Amino acid sequence: MRVRELHRWDLTPREAMRVQERLRARLVTRPLRGAVRCVAGGDIACCNRTGRLFAAVVVLRLPELETLEEVRVARGVAYPYIPGLLSFREAPALLEAFARLRCAPDAVLVDGQGQAHPRGVGIAAHLGLLLDTPTVGCAKSRLCGEHDEPGPEAGDSAPLFLGGHCVGAVLRTRRGVRPLYVSPGHLCDIASSVRLVLDCGGGYRSPEPVRRAHALVTRMRIEAGARDHSPPVARRS
Numbered sequence: 001m002r003v004r005e006l007h008r009w010d011l012t013p014r015e016a017m018r019v020q021e022r023l024r025a026r027l028v029t030r031p032l033r034g035a036v037r038c039v040a041g042g043d044i045a046c047c048n049r050t051g052r053l054f055a056a057v058v059v060l061r062l063p064e065l066e067t068l069e070e071v072r073v074a075r076g077v078a079y080p081y082i083p084g085l086l087s088f089r090e091a092p093a094l095l096e097a098f099a100r101l102r103c104a105p106d107a108v109l110v111d112g113q114g115q116a117h118p119r120g121v122g123i124a125a126h127l128g129l130l131l132d133t134p135t136v137g138c139a140k141s142r143l144c145g146e147h148d149e150p151g152p153e154a155g156d157s158a159p160l161f162l163g164g165h166c167v168g169a170v171l172r173t174r175r176g177v178r179p180l181y182v183s184p185g186h187l188c189d190i191a192s193s194v195r196l197v198l199d200c201g202g203g204y205r206s207p208e209p210v211r212r213a214h215a216l217v218t219r220m221r222i223e224a225g226a227r228d229h230s231p232p233v234a235r236r237s
Helices: 013-024 086-099 123-131 190-199 208-223
Strands: 038-047 052-061 066-076 107-110 135-139 157-162 165-171 180-186
Touching: 013 123, 038 086, 038 208, 052 086, 052 208, 066 086, 066 208, 086 123, 107 123, 107 190, 107 208, 123 135, 123 180, 135 190, 157 180, 165 190, 180 190
Parallel strands: 038 107, 107 135
Antiparallel strands: 038 052, 052 066, 135 180, 157 165, 165 180
């Protein structure tokens, strides 16, 4: 899969924020076009003790949720943990994994924020521009914005507002579980993002492509003997 080069990665935090502000103008928000048959899920695990990142991309066929391809990448951490700049820490490893894919997915789901971000460019939006592919952020926690509690049933949602604008949806994917924070990244809109996350549901809280990518990076950490017993760091994309 082709990866575009839009900027350098060796940037100071202030420079990285300026890149995000510049990239925000390049994001395209529109209904998802065409049939989506192959969806990739990406996730990252970080071992704080060893300073290693484990990235995985899993491609599934819809509606069967059949795994078509898996790619793993392990590399050292090259950027500090700074809330709001998660993509500068984690995206290079994910991009390496996407570059190794033999098949190009129709859309990408990422465990992180899309446009629900202080500067409008969370890791899902950032990856969407670099991959030139529709991307959706489906985060487990809120980075910014305000919302009401969605209803209790699977598929219930509430709008997520930031600065008076709706930037995403707080989506209940399964009864009795906490909702996900879903926001468009690039080449899709809120309604398309919600629909895609629900279409990729496998009966769990996270959509199946992301859940399988998460299981894979967790296994990678264990296989590498990199069990990290320090307190986990909340990922704020």
